[in-house]
Amino acid sequence: xxxxxxxxxxxxxxxxxxxxxxxxxxxxxxxxxxxxxxxxxxxxxxxxxxxxxxxxxxxxxxxxxxxxxxxxxxxxxxxxxxxxxxxxxxxxxxxxxxxxxxxxxxxxxxxxxxxxxxxxxxxxxxxxxxxxxxxxxxxxxxxxxxxxxxxxxxxxxxxxxxxxxxxxxxxxxxxxxxxxxxxxxxxxxxxxxxxxxxxxxxxxxxxxxxxxxxxxxxxxxxxxxxxxxxxxxxxxxxxxxxxxxxxxxxxxxxxxxxxxxxxxxxxxxxxxxxxxxxxxxxxxxxxxxxxxxxxxxxxxxxxxxxxxxxxx
Amino acid sequence: xxxxxxxxxxxxxxxxxxxxxxxxxxxxxxxxxxxxxxxxxxxxxxxxxxxxxxxxxxxxxxxxxxxxxxxxxxxxxxxxxxxxxxxxxxxxxxxxxxxxxxxxxxxxxxxxxxxxxxxxxxxxxxxxxxxxxxxxxxxxxxxxxxxxxxxxxxxxxxxxxxxxxxxxxxxxxxxxxxxxxxxxxxxxxxxxxxxxxxxxxxxxxxxxxxxxxxxxxxxxxxxxxxxxxxxxxxxxxxxxxxxxxxxxxxxxxxxxxxxxxxxxxxxxx
Ligand SMILES: Cc1ncc(C[n+]2csc(CCOP(=O)(O)OP(=O)(O)O)c2C)c(N)n1
Ligand SMILES: [Mg+2]
Numbered sequence: 151x152x153x154x155x156x157x158x159x160x161x162x163x164x165x166x167x168x169x170x171x172x173x174x175x176x177x178x179x180x181x182x183x184x185x186x187x188x189x190x191x192x193x194x195x196x197x198x199x200x201x202x203x204x205x206x207x208x209x210x211x212x213x214x215x216x217x218x219x220x221x222x223x224x225x226x227x228x229x230x231x232x233x234x235x236x237x238x239x240x241x242x243x244x245x246x247x248x249x250x251x252x253x254x255x256x257x258x259x260x261x262x263x264x265x266x267x268x269x270x271x272x273x274x275x276x277x278x279x280x281x282x283x284x285x286x287x288x289x290x291x292x293x294x295x296x297x298x299x300x301x302x303x304x305x306x307x308x309x310x311x312x313x314x315x316x317x318x319x320x321x322x323x324x325x326x327x328x329x330x331x332x333x334x335x336x337x338x339x340x341x342x343x344x345x346x347x348x349x350x351x352x353x354x355x356x357x358x359x360x361x362x363x364x365x366x367x368x369x370x371x372x373x374x375x376x377x378x379x380x381x382x383x384x385x386x387x388x389x390x391x392x393x394x395x396x397x398x399x400x401x402x403x404x405x406x407x408x409x410x411x412x413x414x415x416x417x418x419x420x421x422x423x424x425x426x427x428x429x430x431x432x433x434x435x436x437x438x439x440x441x442x443x444x445x446x447x448x449x450x451x452x453x454x455x456x457x458x459x460x461x462x
Numbered sequence: 463x464x465x466x467x468x469x470x471x472x473x474x475x476x477x478x479x480x481x482x483x484x485x486x487x488x489x490x491x492x493x494x495x496x497x498x499x500x501x502x503x504x505x506x507x508x509x510x511x512x513x514x515x516x517x518x519x520x521x522x523x524x525x526x527x528x529x530x531x532x533x534x535x536x537x538x539x540x541x542x543x544x545x546x547x548x549x550x551x552x553x554x555x556x557x558x559x560x561x562x563x564x565x566x567x568x569x570x571x572x573x574x575x576x577x578x579x580x581x582x583x584x585x586x587x588x589x590x591x592x593x594x595x596x597x598x599x600x601x602x603x604x605x606x607x608x609x610x611x612x613x614x615x616x617x618x619x620x621x622x623x624x625x626x627x628x629x630x631x632x633x634x635x636x637x638x639x640x641x642x643x644x645x646x647x648x649x650x651x652x653x654x655x656x657x658x659x660x661x662x663x664x665x666x667x668x669x670x671x672x673x674x675x676x677x678x679x680x681x682x683x684x685x686x687x688x689x690x691x692x693x694x695x696x697x698x699x700x701x702x703x704x705x706x707x708x709x710x711x712x713x714x715x716x717x718x719x720x721x722x723x724x725x726x727x728x729x730x731x
């Protein structure tokens with residue numbers, strides 16, 4: 151069995167380490183510090199941790215004020231509240247003034263599980279990507295998530311980080327290097343480009359192995375930074391393969407499928423198929439059952455890859 | 463069956479749903495049992511759940527879905543078999559109540575601080591249509607930290623919504639600990655009064671006190687009523703009482719048996 155860690159755990163641990171080396175880091179939570187794992191930071195630096203209570207909008211506004219006074223606030227809650235509920239504050243009080251607030255949101259996507267549709271955020275990447283000045287990052291595993299936290303602190307301006315609730319396979323070793331705005335080509339093939347982010351990267355790698363057995367060679371690319379998109383790599387790989395599939399635990403609107411298609415339509419038009427949630431809300435259930443029901447599976451990546459190849 | 467027996471059955475339903483699902487929110491469901499039992503079995507006028515003139519109930523603290531489903535089972539709207547599907551894939555008993563999936567759920571909820579706004583809208587619609595129905599909404603004491611709650615309260619008083627009665631389940635706890643430690647909403651009664659409400663404080667586990675408060679609300683004209691109900695989170699199960707860690711964790715088999723035993727013993731007191 152490979153090592154399994156939830157990226158929210160990676161966040162909590164890295165945040166605490168970051169707090170040790172950078173005393174400008176302050177942390178806000180909204181009554182979910184146990185779940186978002188900012189409690190780890192709180193334990194080490196109680197005077198730099200603020201619980202806003204169940205008042206997310208105020209949390210975002212307070213963070214903007216802290217940033218205006220030179221602090222680097224990390225704010226956390228569930229992704230659904232940390233993007234949707236506070237959207238206006240993020241737009242008008244954080245992104246427009248380009249304030250140095252880091253939105254580290256957990257429990258994104260269907261893998262929230264039993265809580266159901268109200269808590270399963272599938273539109274966060276769309277909302278955040280649409281905002282000028284915002285950097286949007288969706289890490290794939292523990293190794294990457296930890297590096298993302300450090301990297302976000304170095305970015306001058308707002309950053310949105312998307313973390314998951316459930317344990318995720320650790321796919322990268324300590325030699326892996328995350329860089330903001332850089333997509334990582336994980337496998338080299340010339341039949342199909344598979345662009346993936348978050349928990350779908352591990353599935354894309356498995357699909358790649360299965361496809362290989364059928365003589366189909368895939369380039370799997372981890373697109374952790376959705377914005378700014380690594381257009382050069384995307385165009386290069388899609389151009390070489392002549393077709394592509396995108397894989398994300400997000401709505402088909404406004405996420406990875408949208409940014410990749412947008413990039414390719416304007417630069418290197420090739421067929422692009424999507425493995426994403428098809429314009430619907432989620433529901434209660436176990437994470438794996440939900441991924442299956444909504445088609446976020448290795449099998450679906452394989453079949454979408456074949457459809458894309460057939461369109462070449 | 464008397465109210466006390468019904469309340470015990472609702473508590474057992476709450477324990478069974480969360481234990482079967484191995485997920486869900488027992489603590490804040492148990493604290494609201496007397497409130498919702500009395501409302502649905504005595505106070506509210508519900509000829510049927512699709513009667514347009516019925517009284518409405520909005521569970522603004524939507525995570526207490528096992529409470530609402532537990533009461534609806536006692537009302538005969540849901541079955542014990544339905545309750546077993548709680549939070550499982552393809553169920554109508556979603557983790558947070560879905561008005562399009564369950565009869566008796568008047569408003570979809572789960573994102574705190576929104577149900578109360580819809581309740582104000584329902585009360586306003588009732589006034590517009592010159593109907594006599596009343597609207598009840600149950601909120602958490604952590605939930606009232608949301609700004610939208612106070613926007614809703616302001617509107618309720620502004621529009622003289624005497625057909626609205628809000629109940630604050632003042633169990634003193636939220637997820638990260640005591641509401642007074644996390645982000646104090648106190649004093650609640652004085653705030654409600656300043657917002658133009660008729661505000662009363664009661665023991666939220668006393669049918670008598672709650673009954674009197676709901677009567678008081680019905681008789682109050684020209685302004686909405688807020689009932690601040692002093693409750694115990696996890697009420698009826700000793701190891702869950704006043705313990706924030708039972709906000710959102712499910713009992714295991716051993717704990718299920720122990721909890722049901724205590725609830726049944728409590729009902730015979
Ligand atoms: C807008 C929003 N923020 C956060 C949450 C997560 N959440 C669910 S329950 C809860 C605590 C609620 O505490 P309280 O209102 O006191 O409820 P009770 O004690 O009655 O269970 C939180 C923070 C949510 N559902 N909605
Ligand atoms: Mg409470």
